[in-house]
Amino acid sequence: MEFIFDTHAHYDDPAFDADRFDFLKCLQNHGIKGIVNVGADIKTSQLSIKYAERFNDVFAAVGMHPQNVGSLPDNYLDILEKLAKKERVVALGEIGLDYHYDTVDKNLQQRCFEEQLELAKNLNLPAIIHSRDAAEDTLGIIKNVKPPKFVVHCFSYSLEIAKQLVALDCYFGFTGVVTFKNAKKPVEVLKKVPLNRILVETDCPYMAPEPNRGKRCDSSMLKFTVQKIAQVKEQQNSEMIEILNKNASEFYKINI
Numbered sequence: 001m002e003f004i005f006d007t008h009a010h011y012d013d014p015a016f017d018a019d020r021f022d023f024l025k026c027l028q029n030h031g032i033k034g035i036v037n038v039g040a041d042i043k044t045s046q047l048s049i050k051y052a053e054r055f056n057d058v059f060a061a062v063g064m065h066p067q068n069v070g071s072l073p074d075n076y077l078d079i080l081e082k083l084a085k086k087e088r089v090v091a092l093g094e095i096g097l098d099y100h101y102d103t104v105d106k107n108l109q110q111r112c113f114e115e116q117l118e119l120a121k122n123l124n125l126p127a128i129i130h131s132r133d134a135a136e137d138t139l140g141i142i143k144n145v146k147p148p149k150f151v152v153h154c155f156s157y158s159l160e161i162a163k164q165l166v167a168l169d170c171y172f173g174f175t176g177v178v179t180f181k182n183a184k185k186p187v188e189v190l191k192k193v194p195l196n197r198i199l200v201e202t203d204c205p206y207m208a209p210e211p212n213r214g215k216r217c218d219s220s221m222l223k224f225t226v227q228k229i230a231q232v233k234e235q236q237n238s239e240m241i242e243i244l245n246k247n248a249s250e251f252y253k254i255n256i
């Protein structure tokens with residue numbers, strides 16, 4: 001059996017309240033080698049660290065999601081820096097821009113994204129970027145800050161944008177969305193991006209792949225996403241898993 005590494009999950013979500021720890025303590029029973037639990041505000045970043053300190057195969061990312069930057073304390077960057085320096089933290093995220101809902105001021109989102117991306121650069125941590133309906137501004141800030149290593153997770157943009165990001169040495173995160181029947185754009189992008197720049201993720205509890213679309217997602221469903229990626233990239237399943245684990249290992253600088 002091949003074990004897969006889940007590069008982006010949210011086990012802090014209330015959807016896992018009933019079985020979170022049962023799941024995290026025996027990841028291998030679910031075909032999973034390890035996961036990165038990704039924070040979206042101060043509380044979930046702290047929880048990510050807590051899980052990572054408790055379970056060997058769990059790692060933490062800390063960051064403020066663009067939808068949550070409207071309610072941050074003034075000293076949020078100091079708080080974040082302290083969290084980011086904890087031993088089990090392997091990345092800064094998720095940070096970025098989300099213009100899909102008109103709830104958080106765009107200027108504020110841009111400022112917080114840029115500040116956190118700078119912090120990632122200063123701490124030499126990879127950045128996990130969330131970007132929705134904000135391709136141009138995201139590209140602008142990335143070009144400005146020049147982070148050493150970053151992924152645009154749950155990639156949803158066009159091939160045109162992907163090409164610009166490839167030139168900036170971007171990693172691309174693919175979720176269960178690539179298994180959806182109407183997922184033309186991400187599959188087209190997946191086809192074209194370099195093999196060594198692909199990361200696989202659940203983004204659970206969201207984005208459950210077919211045949212589980214619409215259900216609560218967990219890391220055990222990652223195999224369906226990997227199968228689709230292998231098919232699109234014309235690789236054997238086991239080879240694809242090896243490539244994806246190597247990519248995750250290089251991105252997060254951890255032994256997988």
Ligand SMILES: [Zn+2]
Pocket residue numbers: 008010038094203
């Ligand atoms: Zn996420």
